[in-house]
Amino acid sequence: MDGIHDMGGMHGFGRIPIEDDYVFDSDWQRRSFALAEALAPITPFGTDEHRQAIERIPPSDYLKLDYFEKWAVATESLLKQAGHISQDELDVGAKLFHADVGDRSPVTGPELVQAMKQGVPLKFPDDSQPQRFSEGDVVLVSSESPYLHTRLPRYVRGKTGLVASAEGVFAFPDAAVGGVGAPRQHCYTVAFSSETLWGREAEPNEVIHLDLWESYLEPA
Amino acid sequence: MDGIHDMGGMHGFGRIPIEDDYVFDSDWQRRSFALAEALAPITPFGTDEHRQAIERIPPSDYLKLDYFEKWAVATESLLKQAGHISQDELDVGAKLFHADVGDRSPVTGPELVQAMKQGVPLKFPDDSQPQRFSEGDVVLVSSESPYLHTRLPRYVRGKTGLVASAEGVFAFPDAAVGGVGAPRQHCYTVAFSSETLWGREAEPNEVIHLDLWESYLEPA
């Protein structure tokens, strides 16, 4: 999605707000974070769906809302999409109908924390998928910009880079949320010179690395 | 400038607000428009400078403000840049210092309307500049994205198009506001297929035309 979230390289956002050095500034931010984490297993939704829901916040809101308010908007939207809550309920702050969550039940705190400490398996065996590129290959990044979720930022589309390393096989987020492409693919760290990306105005002696799934790449 | 104003092809802005079918909805919009027109000759500023000032409005404001409020912000900023007014004056709505406008004086209504009816000469003789391309040429659009003002939208950068017509010699806006390039250049109408611009998800049987200055183009 060519959305407002894809802001790498955009001009106009001003100085870095270095003084905003906190993780949480208010208690509602803590609650918003914890709600997303606790509601993910029962709804259920994954990181890709939650990211996509954030990306779909209208651009003017996206730029205006606090990071954790965007998390809350996304969590609401995924819960509504699942049919577990309604906007009316959110408006009044009370239950209006029974949510059918099948055989799932709220995950307890200790279980959640245990899962968070363990992490989730994201990698599949290296040989589980054919591997098209290797370290040192020159690759051309796709110019496709799908309407659905993608992890290919606009600022490298159509650019040529060098495969710095093969990172292994991972689930392909574009496919996970309904887009096209093999559901599991090799992913590569690709290096781009600043001149390749930014032309005449590039700062000197810089390399920008992105981790890109195989679908995004063609031999150059 | 890769700013928020360069929104061709962006996703997420929702349905067209067709019901907003008015030119002016409030009197302050009329005043904002007229102020920009009346203050341009005395400040002085041109269309390119005014556009650039709009483009430099912070993105979150750009998306939130009414079109004519953006005009007012840009007019303010150009007047402040010229040293003719101060933010303090705007804050209190009163004159705090004498503005030195040299030998210029406010243009009268009849003079302004006369100028508006006549228009301003924008075109230079066709043979006043060498002409690099002709109708039917295949051209590659530059991938440069300067920090300063440009009239080259992001969605055609690096794309290949066909010169549909040569439109003559015009002042080059990028150069006019301090960027690089010849100050007067041939400008071309360039046609792009929807597949070229939007890939797999393109709608069928569409051609998108843009008017592009010669600096933006290379032979393909």
Added chain:
Amino acid sequence: MNNNDGLGKSDGEPHTHDPSEKGAARRVQALEEVAIAKGLVDPQALDEIIEYYERETGPRNGASVVAKAWVEPDYKTWLLGNGTEAINHLGFSGFQGEHIKVVENTHEVHNVVVCTLCSCYPWPVLGLAPSWYKSSAYRSRVVREPRSVLSEFGLEVPDEVRVEVWDSTAEVRYLVLPQRPPGTNDLTEAELAGLVTRNGMIGTALV
């Protein structure tokens, strides 16, 4: 491809005015007061500018151009060959209309005009742009999915009709010459002009 899946696309920017409009009105008032107090602007000139644009420009000008092209083949040839001259000839000229190109709708081609970078628009023949033309939604979408945009305007363009989009990125401004509606042979030029709509000349409607 169906981009109208209702996900994300239905929740656009707010279309109605918000309380910040009061701030905008105050802001413009302050600017006007300061500019007048400092002798930078003639207050009467502001009224005259507004009056000029509201009374003397506007879609009726473009409609008379279109109607003339419908009834006079020579004028139509001139208009399509040198839009600026043919339009000047009818007395329409001025800011944002110094160079006008007229693009003709046919059975094979439907044209639609936009300015993605700001909101360029042919003032002398259409007046100032309507609000929706300046919206982020129109500017972002009509170059990417014009058929979907036109469909929102109630205009379904068959796939075999080519859609030509004109993004006004330089000094040329565009005016669409709509197709003359069938069954209008008996109408006078003035009556025909009465049929021509602004959206018809932007390309977001037929006539």
Added chain:
Amino acid sequence: MNNNDGLGKSDGEPHTHDPSEKGAARRVQALEEVAIAKGLVDPQALDEIIEYYERETGPRNGASVVAKAWVEPDYKTWLLGNGTEAINHLGFSGFQGEHIKVVENTHEVHNVVVCTLCSCYPWPVLGLAPSWYKSSAYRSRVVREPRSVLSEFGLEVPDEVRVEVWDSTAEVRYLVLPQRPPGTNDLTEAELAGLVTRNGMIGTALV
């Protein structure tokens, strides 16, 4: 090139909280109340999640990894060869840290980490991201003008030192291994860890 011309760049997004924060607090409260009332969430779990992230994750974890790499060459080799394993070995693992790559600052290279698309960040070793890391300004600018961004952080990287930017677009999370400050030969591993800052491990500061 000097992009810091003060035009447009100085007026960024507001950095302070606006009145809409009250709306955000109400919104989150409503979500929590509804989710609890509907049996979708265990209220106590929310407290436990927050406590876990605030107490058990955070830059002190990363700092101990860095200090160990500074004093134990074998550990450093392991860390740079297989960051995830070497970090897990010290007991740090979990969400957003399943695959961690450690990139080393040297006299020739300075590394800096970002996530332009959202705000990916190595939670187990650095905790949750600071607000500025998630700002539009940081996300948009650090891939385009990292030297200018680092300069705003007070870090002037000489042109002969290559700047390597890591945009966390997939599942790998990045941790910068800063250079060990000179004159620290006498310090213990714990004392060294005390010197390591979060920004040093993002790359927006030296240590």
